[in-house]
Structures are given as C-alpha cells and as structure tokens.
Amino acid sequence: MKPKVTIQNIQKVYKGKTDVLAVDTINFDIMENEFITILGPSGCGKSTLLRMVGGLEEQTSGHIYLGDQELVGPSSNRGMVFQAYSLFPWLTIEKNIQFGLKNKGMKEADRKDISDSYIELVGLKGFEKHYPNQLSGGMKQRVAIARALANDPEILLLDEPFGALDSQTRLIMQELLLNIWEKKKKTILFITHDVEEAIFLGSRVLVMTSRPGKIKEDMPIELPHPRTYHVKSDPTFIKIKDHLTELIREESLKAIELEVQK
Amino acid sequence: MQDPKTAVNDASIPMYQEQNKKETKRRISWLQPQKAISKKLYLSLSISSFILILLVWSGITYTHLVDPLFLPTPTDIINSAVTLFTELGFATDILATISRVFVGFLLALIIGLPLGVLIGTFKVVEAFFEPVISFVRYMPVSAFIPLFILWIGVEEPEKLAVIFVGSFFSLVLMIAVEVGNVRKELLEAAYTLGSTNFGIIKSVILPAAMPGIMEITRLVLGWAWTYIIVAELIAAPSGIGHVIIESQRMIRTSNIIFGIIVIGILGLICDVVLKIVTRKLFSWNYGR
Numbered sequence: 001m002k003p004k005v006t007i008q009n010i011q012k013v014y015k016g017k018t019d020v021l022a023v024d025t026i027n028f029d030i031m032e033n034e035f036i037t038i039l040g041p042s043g044c045g046k047s048t049l050l051r052m053v054g055g056l057e058e059q060t061s062g063h064i065y066l067g068d069q070e071l072v073g074p075s076s077n078r079g080m081v082f083q084a085y086s087l088f089p090w091l092t093i094e095k096n097i098q099f100g101l102k103n104k105g106m107k108e109a110d111r112k113d114i115s116d117s118y119i120e121l122v123g124l125k126g127f128e129k130h131y132p133n134q135l136s137g138g139m140k141q142r143v144a145i146a147r148a149l150a151n152d153p154e155i156l157l158l159d160e161p162f163g164a165l166d167s168q169t170r171l172i173m174q175e176l177l178l179n180i181w182e183k184k185k186k187t188i189l190f191i192t193h194d195v196e197e198a199i200f201l202g203s204r205v206l207v208m209t210s211r212p213g214k215i216k217e218d219m220p221i222e223l224p225h226p227r228t229y230h231v232k233s234d235p236t237f238i239k240i241k242d243h244l245t246e247l248i249r250e251e252s253l254k255a256i257e258l259e260v261q262k
Numbered sequence: 263m264q265d266p267k268t269a270v271n272d273a274s275i276p277m278y279q280e281q282n283k284k285e286t287k288r289r290i291s292w293l294q295p296q297k298a299i300s301k302k303l304y305l306s307l308s309i310s311s312f313i314l315i316l317l318v319w320s321g322i323t324y325t326h327l328v329d330p331l332f333l334p335t336p337t338d339i340i341n342s343a344v345t346l347f348t349e350l351g352f353a354t355d356i357l358a359t360i361s362r363v364f365v366g367f368l369l370a371l372i373i374g375l376p377l378g379v380l381i382g383t384f385k386v387v388e389a390f391f392e393p394v395i396s397f398v399r400y401m402p403v404s405a406f407i408p409l410f411i412l413w414i415g416v417e418e419p420e421k422l423a424v425i426f427v428g429s430f431f432s433l434v435l436m437i438a439v440e441v442g443n444v445r446k447e448l449l450e451a452a453y454t455l456g457s458t459n460f461g462i463i464k465s466v467i468l469p470a471a472m473p474g475i476m477e478i479t480r481l482v483l484g485w486a487w488t489y490i491i492v493a494e495l496i497a498a499p500s501g502i503g504h505v506i507i508e509s510q511r512m513i514r515t516s517n518i519i520f521g522i523i524v525i526g527i528l529g530l531i532c533d534v535v536l537k538i539v540t541r542k543l544f545s546w547n548y549g550r
Contacts, residue, residue, distance in 0.1 A: 074453035080451065088466065103457055
C-alpha cells in the first residue's frame with residue numbers, strides 16, 4: 001500500500017549566532033487512516049516537525065509528500081488544531097466552523113448543513129450562536145477540532161491540543177477525538193508529551209529524542225478498538241506505558257544535562 | 263434525660279463553640295490594591311471631585327479672594343454663557359469648530375486606516391513608510407501653522423490641514439502597531455483553512471484589529487480637539503478658538519473659561535459615544 005504522507009530526510013536548523021539543529025534527519029510514512037502520536041520531551045522539536053508538515057515552517061532540507069505531491073506552504077488539505085487561542089473571537093461557533101468552507105466558496109445553506117453536523121459530532125448542539133469567549137477551554141478545543149474537520153482535510157494535524165486542559169476534561173476530549181477517528185477514519189498526526197495520551201490515542205507511537213529531535217522508537221499500539229478509558233488499566237497498556245515512560249525519562253534527563261553544561 | 267432541643271445548643275458540640283473563638287479583623291477592602299469597589303461608591307466619588315472643584319472655586323471667587331479679572335465667579339460664567347448664546351451666536355461658532363474637527367479627522371482616517379493596515383501587514387510597506395512617519399510625528403503641529411498659512415492661506419483648508427497633520431501620523435502608526443499585533447495563531451489557522459495572503463487581510467486581520475482601531479480612533483480624536491483650538495487662535499473668522507482669542511482682546515475672562523469648558527464637554531461627549539459604539543459593535547471583545 002502506498003503511504004498517504006511521506007516524510008523524507010527532514011532537517012531543521014535555526015540560524016543564529018550559533019546554528020541550532022532542532023530536528024535531525026527524520027523519516028517516516030503515514031498510512032491512510034493511521035492515528036500517529038508523536039511523543040517527545042519538551043523542546044525536542046516535535047511541534048516544529050508538525051508545523052513543517054502543516055507548511056507553517058519550512059524545513060532546512062528534506063521533503064514532505066502528500067501522495068506524490070510535494071508539500072510547500074500551508075493549505076486546506078492539512079487541517080490543524082493548535083494548543084489554544086486559535087478560534088476567531090469575532091465569529092460565532094458556527095461561523096468559525098464554516099470559515100474554511102467559505103474560503104472554498106461554498107453556498108451558505110450547504111455550509112450550515114456541514115457546520116450543524118460537526119457541531120453535533122463534537123457535542124456542542126445549542127452553542128451555534130455563542131462566541132468563543134463564552135466557552136470553556138475544552139469546548140473551545142471541540143470547536144477547533146470541528147473547524148479543522150469540516151474542511152475535510154487529507155490529514156489532521158494536532159499540536160498538543162489538550163495540553164492546556166485540566167485532566168478530567170483532557171480525558172473526555174481524548175475519548176471524543178478517538179471516537180471521531182473511529183467513526184470518520186481520518187488520518188491523524190498528533191503531538192503530545194503525555195505518555196498515556198500517546199498510547200491511548202495512537203495506532204502507532206513515534207518517540208522522539210531530545211534536541212536535536214530524531215525518531216528513537218516507532219511502536220505500533222495493538223490495543224483493540226473501540227477504546228475507552230478502561231484500556232488505561234489494561235496490563236498491555238501499562239507495559240507499554242512503563243517502557244515509553246522510561247524512554248522519555250532518559251531523553252528528558254539528557255536535555256537537562258545539556259542545559260546544565262551550558 | 264436532656265431535652266433534644268436544648269441539647270442542640272450544648273457548647274460541647276464542636277459546631278456551637280464558635281462564640282468562644284476570637285474574631286480576626288477583616289481587612290479594609292478599599293485599601294487593597296486593585297480591589298473593586300461598589301458602583302455607588304465609585305459614582306459618588308467621581309461626582310464629589312467635580313463638586314470639590316466647584317466649592318473651592320466659589321470659595322475663592324465670591325469672597326473676592328481672587329481678582330475677578332483672573333478668575334470670575336461661577337455666576338459670571340453662566341451670565342457669559344447666556345450672552346454668548348443669545349447675543350453673539352456662539353452656537354454657530356461651536357458648529358464651525360465641530361465640523362472642522364470632523365472633516366479634518368475623517369480625511370486623516372480615510373487615508374490613514376488603509377495605510378496603517380498595510381504598514382502593519384507587510385514588512386516592505388513598513389520599511390518604506392514607518393521611519394518617515396515616525397520622524398514627522400515628533401514635529402509639533404503648531405509649528406507648522408505659519409507654513410500652512412504661507413502655502414494654503416488662512417481659509418478653511420488651513421484649519422483642516424492642522425487637524426489632518428495632527429492626527430494622521432499618529433493614527434497611521436498606532437493602527438500599524440495594532441494590526442501587527444494580531445495573533446499569529448489566528449493567521450496560521452486561517453492559512454490551514456485555505457485563506458490566501460490577501461484574503462486574510464479582510465477575513466482575519468481587519469476583524470481582529472477592529473476593536474483596537476476603534477480605541478485608537480477615540481484617543482486620537484481627543485487630541486484633534488486640542489489642535490483645532492490652536493488652529494482657530496490664528497486668523498479664524500469663527501469657531502470656539504476664535505471666540506476665546508476675541509475675548510482675550512476684550513478681557514472677558516469668563517468667556518474664555520466658558521469656551522474652554524465647552525471644548526471639554528464636546529470632547530467628553532465624543533469619547534463616551536465612541537466608547538459605547540465600540541462596546542456595542544464589538545461585544546465579542548468585551549466578555550459576555
């Protein structure tokens with residue numbers, strides 16, 4: 001089977017007084033319908049990697065392909081959900097969700113149908129006419145997800161979307177996202193520094209090293225679907241979690257050592 | 263056996279021992295930094311500052327502590343106001359001043375808004391315009407008046423030029439900063455939703471910056487009120503500034519003071535109206 005997205009020899013160097021190698025020679029494929037979570041210690045360049053896939057940052061060298069097409073710059077074929085504050089505060093929830101559809105020139109009635117269905121999907125029925133500042137953090141991220149999905153992108157990129165939420169809301173949002181993925185069979189690339197989140201959501205976890213970020217381990221997660229939070233107490237889950245926690249810990253310690261040496 | 267009713271009041275039950283405990287003094291809330299006070303207290307304090315000014319003023323004038331030539335009594339001011347309006351056609355002067363401020367300011371806004379948005383959006387435009395505009399902004403408007411008179415005479419265009427120059431450069435720079443501060447996340451989100459480089463100006467940058475631009479408009483319009491008087495003090499056939507300078511020649515101190523008060527009131531009305539309109543139009547920016 002041909003991969004949906006190919007990431008080939010990606011490198012990112014931040015130029016400055018001393019050049020910093022942030023991401024070092026990353027290679028991997030994303031298959032259709034895969035839910036890949038990228039797990040890494042903070043500052044490892046995982047967000048940079050995602051932003052390069054999204055076209056918001058340019059790689060120093062290497063190529064990213066969607067099918068056979070090389071990707072340059074952002075476009076509506078890659079939907080993105082940011083950590084926070086990315087909703088348009090002057091638009092109502094439904095207008096936020098319709099934003100990309102309007103860019104495509106879709107008629108208002110059709111836009112409304114689509115936004116209604118996604119508002120329902122993320123459980124925000126009744127909030128169509130609310131403004132973002134009337135919503136809680138978790139609800140805002142629901143809208144952000146719905147907005148990205150409504151555009152029907154080839155791949156959905158999520159940059160620690162639940163990082164700013166409290167742990168209860170976070171769990172609910174994880175289940176919601178997983179549920180959407182199970183239903184809609186989207187291709188997803190998801191960044192997180194939370195080990196449990198990476199395993200719970202992912203059909204495959206890529207672990208990154210500390211800076212410069214490389215892929216340290218590529219691990220398929222063979223826990224059955226549909227998953228609920230109960231899977232987090234499954235022995236297999238706990239085994240994987242122990243293993244990945246150890247990996248991340250090693251990398252975090254390395255990062256701290258480097259920091260101290262400076 | 264004890265009656266259950268009296269048993270409830272028994273001090274040996276922990277809940278009811280409170281009366282034996284010492285109370286800690288509450289802090290005085292209005293001495294706590296940034297602590298909110300009640301609306302009623304706020305309003306009465308605001309009003310009392312005006313009343314205090316009025317009291318001090320009355321105190322030193324009615325008792326003839328101060329020469330009425332320097333500071334007339336409140337009654338004198340009211341009498342001047344009546345004479346100004348009934349005999350000297352002060353209403354026409356007020357209208358002349360208002361129309362100069364609005365026309366001059368609107369011209370500055372019509373050209374300044376697009377230019378400010380472009381400077382705030384595109385670095386090439388910023389590099390070209392920003393240094394020049396920053397330079398001109400620090401030149402005092404009043405110093406330009408002799409030049410304006412030389413170039414365009416003493417008629418209406420000269421008055422408008424003063425207002426225009428006084429507000430244009432500040433407007434452009436402040437709008438540019440406001441536009442440049444639009445959150446990057448919003449632009450990035452728009453790009454991933456298919457927005458184009460130019461489409462994003464209309465669909466994201468303008469709506470995001472609009473409440474701030476309204477605030478800037480309100481602020482700079484306030485300054486425009488001060489420039490108009492400077493313009494009208496020199497060679498103006500009408501206007502509040504003209505009345506003030508005429509009154510100076512005839513040593514009518516009370517007219518001068520009333521003129522100043524009228525300008526203050528007009529400025530305040532503009533300010534309040536714009537504030538209310540901004541809050542109504544951009545309610546999404548001001549909480550629920």
